[in-house]
Amino acid sequence: MKRILVTGSLGQIGSELVNHMRKIYGTDNVIATDIRRPENNEVVLGGPFEELDVLNASKMAEVAKKYDVDTIVHLAALLSAVAEAKPVLAWQINMGGLFNALEVARELNCKFFTPSSIGAFGESTPKDNTPQDTIQRPGTMYGVTKVSGELLCDYYFKKFGVDTRGVRFPGLISYVAPPGGGTTDYAVDIYYKALQEKSYTSFIAEGTYMDMMYMPDALNAIVTLLEADPSKLKHRNAFNITAMSFEPSQIAGEIKKHIPEFKMSYDVDPVRQAIANSWPNSIDCTAAKEEWGFKAQYDLPSMTKDMLEKLKIKLNIK
Numbered sequence: 001m002k003r004i005l006v007t008g009s010l011g012q013i014g015s016e017l018v019n020h021m022r023k024i025y026g027t028d029n030v031i032a033t034d035i036r037r038p039e040n041n042e043v044v045l046g047g048p049f050e051e052l053d054v055l056n057a058s059k060m061a062e063v064a065k066k067y068d069v070d071t072i073v074h075l076a077a078l079l080s081a082v083a084e085a086k087p088v089l090a091w092q093i094n095m096g097g098l099f100n101a102l103e104v105a106r107e108l109n110c111k112f113f114t115p116s117s118i119g120a121f122g123e124s125t126p127k128d129n130t131p132q133d134t135i136q137r138p139g140t141m142y143g144v145t146k147v148s149g150e151l152l153c154d155y156y157f158k159k160f161g162v163d164t165r166g167v168r169f170p171g172l173i174s175y176v177a178p179p180g181g182g183t184t185d186y187a188v189d190i191y192y193k194a195l196q197e198k199s200y201t202s203f204i205a206e207g208t209y210m211d212m213m214y215m216p217d218a219l220n221a222i223v224t225l226l227e228a229d230p231s232k233l234k235h236r237n238a239f240n241i242t243a244m245s246f247e248p249s250q251i252a253g254e255i256k257k258h259i260p261e262f263k264m265s266y267d268v269d270p271v272r273q274a275i276a277n278s279w280p281n282s283i284d285c286t287a288a289k290e291e292w293g294f295k296a297q298y299d300l301p302s303m304t305k306d307m308l309e310k311l312k313i314k315l316n317i318k
Protein backbone atom coordinates (compact mmCIF):
# COMPACT_ATOMS: atom_id res chain seq x y z
CA MET A 1 0.00 0.00 0.00
CA LYS A 2 1.54 3.26 -1.08
CA ARG A 3 -1.35 5.68 -1.55
CA ILE A 4 -4.66 5.31 0.25
CA LEU A 5 -7.95 7.09 -0.50
CA VAL A 6 -10.40 7.21 2.42
CA THR A 7 -14.08 8.08 1.84
CA GLY A 8 -16.33 9.34 4.66
CA SER A 9 -13.12 10.21 6.48
CA LEU A 10 -14.60 12.73 8.93
CA GLY A 11 -16.81 10.22 10.76
CA GLN A 12 -16.18 8.30 13.96
CA ILE A 13 -13.75 5.82 12.34
CA GLY A 14 -12.16 8.02 9.67
CA SER A 15 -11.29 10.83 12.10
CA GLU A 16 -8.88 8.45 13.83
CA LEU A 17 -8.00 6.09 10.98
CA VAL A 18 -6.64 8.86 8.74
CA ASN A 19 -4.22 10.09 11.43
CA HIS A 20 -3.26 6.50 12.30
CA MET A 21 -2.52 5.68 8.65
CA ARG A 22 -0.73 8.99 8.03
CA LYS A 23 1.68 8.06 10.84
CA ILE A 24 2.30 4.61 9.30
CA TYR A 25 2.31 5.37 5.56
CA GLY A 26 3.27 9.07 5.47
CA THR A 27 1.06 12.17 5.57
CA ASP A 28 0.95 12.74 1.81
CA ASN A 29 0.02 9.12 1.12
CA VAL A 30 -3.36 9.17 2.84
CA ILE A 31 -5.94 11.18 0.90
CA ALA A 32 -8.90 11.98 3.13
CA THR A 33 -12.27 12.77 1.53
CA ASP A 34 -15.77 13.51 2.79
CA ILE A 35 -18.96 15.18 1.59
CA ARG A 36 -18.28 18.04 4.03
CA ARG A 37 -15.25 20.23 4.76
CA PRO A 38 -15.40 21.61 8.30
CA GLU A 39 -12.97 24.34 9.34
CA ASN A 40 -10.25 23.70 11.92
CA ASN A 41 -10.48 19.95 11.48
CA GLU A 42 -7.31 17.90 12.02
CA VAL A 43 -8.06 15.47 9.16
CA VAL A 44 -8.73 18.35 6.72
CA LEU A 45 -5.72 20.39 7.77
CA GLY A 46 -3.31 17.54 8.51
CA GLY A 47 -2.71 16.31 4.93
CA PRO A 48 -4.33 15.94 1.50
CA PHE A 49 -8.11 16.41 1.67
CA GLU A 50 -10.76 16.53 -1.08
CA GLU A 51 -14.49 17.18 -0.87
CA LEU A 52 -16.13 14.09 -2.36
CA ASP A 53 -19.72 12.86 -2.44
CA VAL A 54 -19.46 9.09 -2.95
CA LEU A 55 -22.52 9.24 -5.19
CA ASN A 56 -20.44 11.26 -7.65
CA ALA A 57 -18.72 8.38 -9.48
CA SER A 58 -16.73 10.50 -11.95
CA LYS A 59 -15.34 12.78 -9.23
CA MET A 60 -14.32 9.72 -7.20
CA ALA A 61 -12.41 8.31 -10.17
CA GLU A 62 -10.87 11.74 -10.84
CA VAL A 63 -9.62 12.11 -7.25
CA ALA A 64 -8.27 8.53 -7.23
CA LYS A 65 -6.37 9.17 -10.48
CA LYS A 66 -5.11 12.60 -9.40
CA TYR A 67 -3.37 11.06 -6.37
CA ASP A 68 -2.49 7.78 -8.11
CA VAL A 69 -4.00 5.72 -5.27
CA ASP A 70 -3.52 1.96 -4.98
CA THR A 71 -5.82 1.36 -1.99
CA ILE A 72 -9.38 2.50 -1.21
CA VAL A 73 -10.83 2.48 2.31
CA HIS A 74 -14.53 3.08 1.86
CA LEU A 75 -16.21 4.35 5.05
CA ALA A 76 -19.01 6.67 3.84
CA ALA A 77 -22.37 5.23 4.88
CA LEU A 78 -25.49 5.95 6.92
CA LEU A 79 -25.48 4.08 10.25
CA SER A 80 -28.23 1.89 11.70
CA ALA A 81 -30.55 4.36 13.46
CA VAL A 82 -30.19 7.02 10.73
CA ALA A 83 -30.73 4.43 8.00
CA GLU A 84 -33.94 3.26 9.69
CA ALA A 85 -35.19 6.87 9.71
CA LYS A 86 -34.13 7.46 6.07
CA PRO A 87 -34.24 4.04 4.37
CA VAL A 88 -34.31 5.28 0.75
CA LEU A 89 -31.33 7.57 1.23
CA ALA A 90 -29.55 4.78 3.14
CA TRP A 91 -29.94 2.41 0.19
CA GLN A 92 -28.68 5.09 -2.20
CA ILE A 93 -25.62 6.04 -0.16
CA ASN A 94 -24.69 2.64 1.27
CA MET A 95 -25.13 0.70 -1.97
CA GLY A 96 -24.57 3.44 -4.59
CA GLY A 97 -21.45 4.70 -2.82
CA LEU A 98 -20.06 1.19 -2.41
CA PHE A 99 -20.72 0.33 -6.05
CA ASN A 100 -18.95 3.51 -7.23
CA ALA A 101 -15.97 2.83 -4.96
CA LEU A 102 -15.70 -0.79 -6.14
CA GLU A 103 -15.83 0.35 -9.76
CA VAL A 104 -12.93 2.76 -9.16
CA ALA A 105 -11.01 -0.07 -7.45
CA ARG A 106 -11.67 -2.30 -10.46
CA GLU A 107 -10.64 0.33 -12.99
CA LEU A 108 -7.45 1.34 -11.14
CA ASN A 109 -6.60 -2.12 -9.76
CA CYS A 110 -6.79 -0.94 -6.13
CA LYS A 111 -6.83 -2.95 -2.93
CA PHE A 112 -10.18 -2.33 -1.22
CA PHE A 113 -11.44 -2.27 2.37
CA THR A 114 -14.96 -1.56 3.61
CA PRO A 115 -16.61 -2.39 6.94
CA SER A 116 -19.70 -4.47 7.35
CA SER A 117 -21.35 -4.67 10.78
CA ILE A 118 -22.99 -6.90 13.38
CA GLY A 119 -26.09 -5.26 11.84
CA ALA A 120 -25.72 -7.70 8.94
CA PHE A 121 -27.28 -10.34 11.21
CA GLY A 122 -30.98 -10.58 12.07
CA GLU A 123 -33.68 -12.22 14.20
CA SER A 124 -33.10 -15.72 12.77
CA THR A 125 -29.30 -15.64 13.27
CA PRO A 126 -27.99 -17.72 16.22
CA LYS A 127 -27.55 -15.11 18.98
CA ASP A 128 -24.69 -16.56 21.04
CA ASN A 129 -21.21 -17.13 19.66
CA THR A 130 -22.67 -16.21 16.24
CA PRO A 131 -20.67 -18.13 13.60
CA GLN A 132 -18.72 -16.52 10.76
CA ASP A 133 -20.91 -18.22 8.18
CA THR A 134 -24.54 -18.31 9.27
CA ILE A 135 -28.09 -17.14 8.55
CA GLN A 136 -28.23 -13.45 7.55
CA ARG A 137 -31.79 -12.15 7.18
CA PRO A 138 -31.65 -8.67 8.79
CA GLY A 139 -34.88 -6.73 9.19
CA THR A 140 -33.37 -3.23 9.01
CA MET A 141 -32.38 -1.19 5.95
CA TYR A 142 -28.89 -0.84 7.47
CA GLY A 143 -28.64 -4.63 7.71
CA VAL A 144 -29.98 -5.11 4.19
CA THR A 145 -27.30 -2.78 2.80
CA LYS A 146 -24.58 -4.45 4.87
CA VAL A 147 -25.42 -8.00 3.70
CA SER A 148 -25.75 -6.76 0.11
CA GLY A 149 -22.41 -4.97 0.49
CA GLU A 150 -20.72 -8.15 1.75
CA LEU A 151 -22.02 -10.04 -1.29
CA LEU A 152 -21.02 -7.28 -3.69
CA CYS A 153 -17.45 -7.24 -2.33
CA ASP A 154 -17.27 -11.05 -2.69
CA TYR A 155 -18.56 -10.69 -6.25
CA TYR A 156 -15.95 -8.08 -7.20
CA PHE A 157 -13.20 -10.38 -5.91
CA LYS A 158 -14.49 -13.50 -7.66
CA LYS A 159 -15.60 -11.90 -10.90
CA PHE A 160 -13.02 -9.13 -11.42
CA GLY A 161 -10.17 -10.09 -9.08
CA VAL A 162 -10.46 -6.89 -7.03
CA ASP A 163 -8.55 -7.43 -3.78
CA THR A 164 -11.53 -6.75 -1.48
CA ARG A 165 -11.26 -7.18 2.30
CA GLY A 166 -13.55 -6.31 5.19
CA VAL A 167 -14.72 -6.93 8.74
CA ARG A 168 -18.04 -6.96 10.55
CA PHE A 169 -17.43 -4.30 13.18
CA PRO A 170 -19.25 -4.43 16.49
CA GLY A 171 -20.23 -1.14 18.20
CA LEU A 172 -17.15 1.09 18.26
CA ILE A 173 -16.30 3.19 21.30
CA SER A 174 -14.07 6.24 21.00
CA TYR A 175 -13.47 9.72 22.43
CA VAL A 176 -12.27 11.66 19.35
CA ALA A 177 -15.29 12.02 17.01
CA PRO A 178 -18.91 11.50 18.05
CA PRO A 179 -20.66 8.37 16.75
CA GLY A 180 -22.80 8.83 13.64
CA GLY A 181 -26.21 7.54 14.77
CA GLY A 182 -25.85 3.86 15.54
CA THR A 183 -27.61 1.53 17.97
CA THR A 184 -24.51 1.08 20.15
CA ASP A 185 -23.97 4.86 20.59
CA TYR A 186 -25.20 4.62 24.19
CA ALA A 187 -21.88 3.02 25.10
CA VAL A 188 -20.10 6.22 24.00
CA ASP A 189 -22.64 8.76 25.33
CA ILE A 190 -22.52 7.16 28.79
CA TYR A 191 -18.87 8.17 29.33
CA TYR A 192 -19.53 11.83 28.41
CA LYS A 193 -22.57 12.04 30.70
CA ALA A 194 -20.82 10.17 33.52
CA LEU A 195 -18.12 12.85 33.58
CA GLN A 196 -20.39 15.85 32.91
CA GLU A 197 -23.52 14.97 34.93
CA LYS A 198 -22.63 11.89 37.01
CA SER A 199 -25.72 10.19 35.59
CA TYR A 200 -26.94 8.67 32.33
CA THR A 201 -30.32 7.66 30.93
CA SER A 202 -29.81 4.70 28.61
CA PHE A 203 -31.96 4.32 25.49
CA ILE A 204 -31.04 0.61 25.43
CA ALA A 205 -32.65 -1.67 28.05
CA GLU A 206 -30.80 -3.40 30.86
CA GLY A 207 -29.88 -6.96 29.88
CA THR A 208 -29.35 -6.20 26.16
CA TYR A 209 -25.98 -7.69 25.25
CA MET A 210 -24.10 -6.41 22.18
CA ASP A 211 -20.55 -6.77 20.92
CA MET A 212 -18.26 -3.75 21.27
CA MET A 213 -14.68 -2.70 20.56
CA TYR A 214 -12.44 0.21 21.56
CA MET A 215 -11.28 2.30 18.59
CA PRO A 216 -7.52 1.53 18.84
CA ASP A 217 -8.33 -2.16 18.30
CA ALA A 218 -10.55 -1.29 15.32
CA LEU A 219 -7.78 0.77 13.69
CA ASN A 220 -5.26 -2.05 14.20
CA ALA A 221 -7.72 -4.54 12.72
CA ILE A 222 -8.13 -2.48 9.53
CA VAL A 223 -4.38 -2.11 8.97
CA THR A 224 -3.63 -5.75 9.89
CA LEU A 225 -6.25 -7.11 7.49
CA LEU A 226 -5.13 -4.78 4.69
CA GLU A 227 -1.53 -5.97 5.17
CA ALA A 228 -2.48 -9.66 5.54
CA ASP A 229 -1.07 -12.30 3.19
CA PRO A 230 -3.89 -12.89 0.65
CA SER A 231 -3.02 -16.58 0.31
CA LYS A 232 -4.09 -17.08 3.97
CA LEU A 233 -7.53 -15.47 3.50
CA LYS A 234 -10.20 -18.13 3.05
CA HIS A 235 -12.82 -15.49 3.72
CA ARG A 236 -12.10 -12.04 2.36
CA ASN A 237 -14.94 -9.83 3.39
CA ALA A 238 -17.05 -9.53 6.47
CA PHE A 239 -14.80 -11.19 9.06
CA ASN A 240 -16.54 -11.33 12.45
CA ILE A 241 -14.44 -9.37 14.95
CA THR A 242 -15.19 -8.36 18.53
CA ALA A 243 -13.38 -7.39 21.72
CA MET A 244 -16.11 -7.64 24.38
CA SER A 245 -19.82 -8.21 24.87
CA PHE A 246 -21.71 -6.37 27.61
CA GLU A 247 -25.12 -4.97 28.54
CA PRO A 248 -25.84 -1.44 29.88
CA SER A 249 -25.69 -2.22 33.62
CA GLN A 250 -22.24 -3.78 33.20
CA ILE A 251 -20.71 -0.66 31.62
CA ALA A 252 -22.46 1.42 34.34
CA GLY A 253 -20.92 -0.86 37.01
CA GLU A 254 -17.47 -0.39 35.51
CA ILE A 255 -17.88 3.41 35.43
CA LYS A 256 -18.95 3.36 39.10
CA LYS A 257 -15.55 1.94 40.02
CA HIS A 258 -14.11 5.31 38.90
CA ILE A 259 -17.09 7.60 39.67
CA PRO A 260 -18.86 6.03 42.70
CA GLU A 261 -21.76 8.54 42.67
CA PHE A 262 -22.64 7.68 39.03
CA LYS A 263 -26.34 6.80 38.58
CA MET A 264 -27.89 4.90 35.66
CA SER A 265 -31.54 5.07 34.60
CA TYR A 266 -33.42 3.81 31.54
CA ASP A 267 -35.74 5.43 28.98
CA VAL A 268 -35.80 2.84 26.21
CA ASP A 269 -36.08 4.01 22.59
CA PRO A 270 -38.30 1.39 20.90
CA VAL A 271 -36.68 1.82 17.47
CA ARG A 272 -33.09 1.32 18.59
CA GLN A 273 -34.11 -1.35 21.11
CA ALA A 274 -35.79 -3.36 18.33
CA ILE A 275 -32.61 -3.09 16.26
CA ALA A 276 -30.49 -4.18 19.25
CA ASN A 277 -32.81 -7.14 19.93
CA SER A 278 -32.26 -8.38 16.37
CA TRP A 279 -28.45 -8.36 16.71
CA PRO A 280 -26.24 -11.07 18.25
CA ASN A 281 -25.34 -11.15 21.94
CA SER A 282 -21.77 -12.11 21.05
CA ILE A 283 -20.05 -13.17 17.84
CA ASP A 284 -17.35 -15.77 17.16
CA CYS A 285 -14.21 -14.32 15.59
CA THR A 286 -12.17 -17.51 15.18
CA ALA A 287 -11.86 -17.06 11.39
CA ALA A 288 -10.30 -13.58 11.80
CA LYS A 289 -7.86 -14.92 14.39
CA GLU A 290 -6.85 -17.90 12.26
CA GLU A 291 -6.70 -16.23 8.84
CA TRP A 292 -4.98 -12.91 9.65
CA GLY A 293 -4.12 -12.92 13.35
CA PHE A 294 -6.86 -10.60 14.65
CA LYS A 295 -6.31 -9.73 18.32
CA ALA A 296 -7.97 -7.10 20.54
CA GLN A 297 -6.04 -5.46 23.40
CA TYR A 298 -8.84 -3.71 25.29
CA ASP A 299 -11.55 -5.26 27.48
CA LEU A 300 -14.31 -3.38 29.36
CA PRO A 301 -12.20 -2.41 32.43
CA SER A 302 -9.15 -1.23 30.43
CA MET A 303 -11.30 0.61 27.88
CA THR A 304 -13.31 2.35 30.64
CA LYS A 305 -10.16 3.52 32.42
CA ASP A 306 -8.69 4.90 29.18
CA MET A 307 -11.95 6.51 27.96
CA LEU A 308 -12.46 8.35 31.25
CA GLU A 309 -8.84 9.54 31.36
CA LYS A 310 -8.88 10.78 27.75
CA LEU A 311 -12.34 12.37 27.98
CA LYS A 312 -11.43 14.23 31.18
CA ILE A 313 -8.65 15.94 29.24
CA LYS A 314 -10.87 16.57 26.19
CA LEU A 315 -13.72 18.01 28.27
CA ASN A 316 -11.35 19.87 30.58
CA ILE A 317 -12.80 18.22 33.69
CA LYS A 318 -10.60 18.24 36.81
Ligand SMILES: NC(=O)c1ccc[n+]([C@@H]2O[C@H](COP(=O)([O-])OP(=O)(O)OC[C@H]3O[C@@H](n4cnc5c(N)ncnc54)[C@H](O)[C@@H]3O)[C@@H](O)[C@H]2O)c1
Pocket residue numbers: 007008009010011012013014033034035036052053054055074075076077078079093097115116117118168169170171172173178179180181182184
Ligand atom coordinates in the same frame (compact mmCIF):
# COMPACT_ATOMS: atom_id res chain seq x y z
N1 LIG B 1 -18.98 3.25 14.22
C1 LIG B 1 -19.43 2.02 14.43
O1 LIG B 1 -19.73 1.64 15.57
C2 LIG B 1 -19.55 1.06 13.27
C3 LIG B 1 -19.87 -0.27 13.54
C4 LIG B 1 -20.01 -1.17 12.48
C5 LIG B 1 -19.77 -0.74 11.18
N2 LIG B 1 -19.45 0.57 10.95
C6 LIG B 1 -19.26 0.98 9.55
O2 LIG B 1 -18.06 1.71 9.39
C7 LIG B 1 -18.23 2.71 8.37
C8 LIG B 1 -17.87 4.07 8.93
O3 LIG B 1 -18.62 4.29 10.10
P1 LIG B 1 -18.47 5.61 11.01
O4 LIG B 1 -18.88 5.19 12.37
O5 LIG B 1 -17.16 6.26 10.82
O6 LIG B 1 -19.65 6.49 10.39
P2 LIG B 1 -20.01 8.02 10.66
O7 LIG B 1 -21.47 8.18 10.49
O8 LIG B 1 -19.38 8.50 11.93
O9 LIG B 1 -19.26 8.76 9.46
C9 LIG B 1 -19.66 8.62 8.12
C10 LIG B 1 -19.03 9.74 7.32
O10 LIG B 1 -19.51 9.61 5.98
C11 LIG B 1 -19.78 10.91 5.48
N3 LIG B 1 -20.76 10.82 4.40
C12 LIG B 1 -22.11 10.66 4.50
N4 LIG B 1 -22.65 10.66 3.28
C13 LIG B 1 -21.64 10.81 2.38
C14 LIG B 1 -21.57 10.89 0.97
N5 LIG B 1 -22.66 10.81 0.21
N6 LIG B 1 -20.35 11.04 0.42
C15 LIG B 1 -19.23 11.12 1.17
N7 LIG B 1 -19.24 11.08 2.51
C16 LIG B 1 -20.44 10.93 3.11
C17 LIG B 1 -20.27 11.70 6.66
O11 LIG B 1 -20.08 13.09 6.46
C18 LIG B 1 -19.41 11.14 7.80
O12 LIG B 1 -18.25 11.92 8.00
C19 LIG B 1 -19.69 2.57 7.91
O13 LIG B 1 -19.73 1.72 6.78
C20 LIG B 1 -20.37 1.88 9.07
O14 LIG B 1 -21.50 1.17 8.66
C21 LIG B 1 -19.33 1.47 11.95
